[in-house]
Amino acid sequence: MNTKTSVLVSESSIGDTLRDLLGKLLENGEIDSVFALRETRQKGRYCYSLITDPTLIREALPFHPVMPVQGARALSEMTITEPFGRPVAALLRPCEIRAFVENVKQSQGSLENIFIISCTCPGVIPASKLLGEDREDVLANHGGNIRNACRTCTGFIPGPQADMTVLLASDEPHDGTVIYLNTDRAVEIAGKLDSLSRETGKPAAELTSGISEAREKSLKDLMRDIPAPADGLQSLVSLFAACIGCRGCREACPLCSCVLCDYETARTLHSPELVRSEAKRKGSVRVPAGTLQFQLGRLMHISPSCTACGQCSDVCPVDIPVSDIFIRAANLVQESLDYAPGRDTDDTPPMATYLEKELLDITD
Amino acid sequence: MEDFEPRIIGFLCNWCSYAGADLAGTSRLKMPPNLVPIKVMCSSRVDPEMVTDAFLRGADGVLIAGCHPGDCHYDKGNYYARRRFAVLKKVVESLGLEADRLRLSWISASEGARFQQVVEEFTEKIRKMGPNPTGKETLL
Amino acid sequence: MNSIIVDFLEKALVSDYVSSVLVPSGGPDNTFPWTLISDVSALAMAEPVPPVMYVQGAKALASFTQSMTEGKLLAVMRPCEARAAVELSKLEQIDLDNIILLTMDCPGAVPLKEYRRDAGIQPDISIPETIRPLCRQCTEFTSAGDLCLAMHGGLREVLPLTPAGQELLDSLGMKAEPDTSAWIEWASSLKAEREAVSTENRKSLKKAYSGLEGLVEVFSGCISCRSCRTVCPICYCRLCFIDMKDRRCPASAHLENSRSSGAARVMSGTLLFHIGRMAHMSLSCVSCGMCEDACPSDIPVGRLVSMVSAGTTAVFNYSAGSDPEDPLPLNTFRLEELHEYED
Structure with missing residues (x-):
């Protein structure tokens, strides 16, 4: 490959460059507001914020390696009833964009008026690792501390919805800032920022092929190892044995957008007679019933559109590797349905369509 | 602080207090415009x-x-309602928030003047307390 | 303690007075799932007082007892779990007819996350560091439900607390009438000790996180996973107020909100959720600590709710889970009361 693409470059750090850029866009009215991470009043704890005051942009932490909530979930909360009426710049990781694209397809949000700034994503650090006093060390060794889901993520370069892509992860360490201009709107906006120089550079894929290869390999290992398929039911039961039923995985999932989950309905209450007869038949029975049913049910509902963000594992208080299980299943499901979640808002969600002649190998 | 105009939300019962507010209005009683009424049954x-x-x-x-x-x-x-309000007050109080910003008043349909008096009094009290800091908190 | 309870359960099951028992059993990977057992042989796996709480017992019980059970069900629970079951019966989520609650002198529970890291930790009532912060200040560590296994003051005895408990003991031909004075002495002295701890803890909690700033700070790390609510035995609503569709705000309101203060946290209902939840459930909170165990962000949410609960229950002189006949404060009223709250 020898293609060249249009980039903005700056000698300042990525954080400073983006804060400067966003502050200018806010000041000159190009955008109304910025959706970005901020640190809260407690060290090591972060939140997404909508920042409108240009002077407060100094608090923004562009692409700080954390994901307190999945960005798509936050954007969906804001745009589910109507799109933004004025432009909002949103700093999102590739998996957040993909999840939000899925939200939009399911009428859970709108991309309208959102100017997306994304990055080649090096991954984020599990929230639990940043709760301790050693957080500075953890942050310094970012690469060694990323989520499992990030280690196996091959979709770390954002799709076409990203107007700008910041080169964050790359094979060779680089100084300063490189920002790809992916859309006309990005080029237009770049034209108004005289502090950044326009150059041509190699495409992001070319600069990250090493990372891509390593991620592919980790994903392959995951597909092979988790959960060991030969063990079947017993291994699944053990895997979810510690589940306390907190449903944090579901609440944190950007794709679990049902107002009332199927597994919260009164249908999941059992009559004493039913449970007693089960207990009689088996000698004893686990209550509340349905731990595995919930996990498998959610897997059925979500796997076609799972964007492998890893948020579910992050929130699990008993460290069940939920995302490993979901990522493995999602890969298999998405492959068989020939579906890539988050690729394009025009793609029809696979469960909302069918072809007359397909999946012939699973029927007879 | 001088140009602080309190914004007060009033949940008014349909049968008494809302009618009381209405009476205050039709009787042309003067009162501060700071209360935004929300009718509840x-x-x-x-x-x-x-x-x-x-x-x-x-x-x-x-x-x-x-x-x-x-x-x-x-x-x-x-x-x-009174019991619920007591619980709410206690919750707010135990958390160190300003419970004085919450008020429960009984106002009948014929008490236009009492409605005027409650609104006046409460508005003045809130004015003295100053703006609710929740309005400016960016990390809420 | 476990073997005494298992023996008792076995007697009860064999007697046919009780047709099934609800008790934690040993599961894979150091887990203790609640199990409904009707076969004596399955009692071999029973772990009546596990070192840790994975699921609040009342929650497990409520999953299948909204209507009355046929035949007697004997449930072994920690005192806080039995108290939550009593609250749930008042909230019509559990039908306690035909259910007998057996509790014990509770040693407390190891914090769930610590236990997951090191399953060797055992709760020790005399070493506060081994048990959860809320267990350390728990004053209701014994004598809940219909029967209680006394393990202190020289006793190793199941004591009846209600007629239903007495009836079970009678039917099992257990007629011991031990001298409980040393045990009562033990309980009241520990209670006094714990009350002091609890008062002190609530004071320092209030000092650290009082007011808007403090609350914003303490809930900083909340990621809206709602786990505290989901694992709470008292939060039984299928659809929580915070998740209702009519709470949704249009994008313009979010922008306006941000504009009025310069910036605004998104996933904004954090404080509303926690304060609203406290207003809804604090009267029935049994301070079991499950919420705190479940919180992935290590927020002292259980201690905060418990602190608030102390304030709200005092208004009505109510004690959650103590007396099944005592109505829920919000389901009743007196004509003349609470005048200091109205005008």
């Missing part, structure tokens, strides 16, 4: 969560007003 319809919501969204004061005890259109609603 009964003071007991007001879930503590609705008051909390208004409070956290920056309402400087929240008033719940209903029929006098014994006069509830639904017989006993306001007695339950």
